[in-house]
Amino acid sequence: MREALGITLARLGEDNDRLVVVTADVGESTRARYFGERFPNRYFNVGISEQDLVGVAVGLALGGYVPVAMAYAMFMMRGWEQIRNSLGRMNLNVKLIATHAGLSDFADGPSHQALEDVALMRTLSNMVVVAPADAWDVERIIPKVIEYKGPVYVRVGRDYSPPITMDMDYEFRIGEIYELIDGDDIVVMGYGPPLHSAVRAALELRKMGIKMGVYNVPTIKPLNEDAVVRIARRVSNIIVIEEHSPRGGLGSAIAELVSGFARVKILGVDGYGHWGRSEEELLRLYGLDEESIMDTAIKLVNS
Helix, strand or coil, rough: HHHHHHHHHEEEEEEEEEEEEECCCHHHHHHHHHHHHHHCCCCHEEECCCHHHHHHHHHHHEEEEEEEEEEEEEEEHHHHHHHHHHCCCCCCCEEEEEEEEEECHHHHCCCECCCCCCHHCCCCCEEEEEEEHHHHHHHHHHHHHHHHEEEEECCCCCCCCCCCCCCCCCCCCCCCCEEEEECCCCCEEEECCCCHHHHHHHHHHHCCCCCCCEEEEEEECCCCCHHHHHHHHHEEEEEECCCCCCCCCCCHHHHHHHHCCCCEECCCCCCCCCCCCCCCHHHHHHCCCCHHHHHHHHHHHHH
């Protein structure tokens, strides 16, 4: 996902001379350096200081530029007060792109695994929160994020990017929900790599006579309330999957919306993360794998 991100930003820089990239000394690991190598005069490294990262991006936005501030998701949260007061409150045109989100930094363990960032960003007025499903989604989403006028938080993983939307032909629009598999017995809504497990689970459940729909919800805020309510009224059982705390993320947003007429089961990461040998290993550990999703779906349908 970060490779697609770096390549896409560098390409967009060719056609937009107001686009600038600011990083907190993680140009290599976020792939921000691809932009810096092509446009050194529009690339700034503020060092390991995420508060300054936000402050510099805010200043560039006030100067008429379109700044992209890039850091690890976990450490981007160090600048949350600046994001709240200097960026969100002022409704400035800054794009925060946070990589290594969720469990994707598996080898560095809990200290590097951002599992609360969506909740923190969801609380901010004016802030759009977006999370691509895979590398192909990154290529669709980033150009639209740059075009959008206003603050955006983009949550991107590291390397694990199983093909979820590769064969899909759609134009990303902020606020849209995309059907991956149709089904009316139960539905899964989510974002990011766990959707791959949901798609595989849906295909296996179909062999058992259970039709489970799967929806990619790349825009967590603003949530497409009309679409979610319409689906919830048609299918009363909803599973939400996310590499995030079960509190405050997409699952909470959907539960708040459909409370009273649909059941919502949130499959998330309850805790501070864990060290692992791969992201897939950690997805299994926290019940975001194919078997866990199938088990949850069967229990809900039969209850």
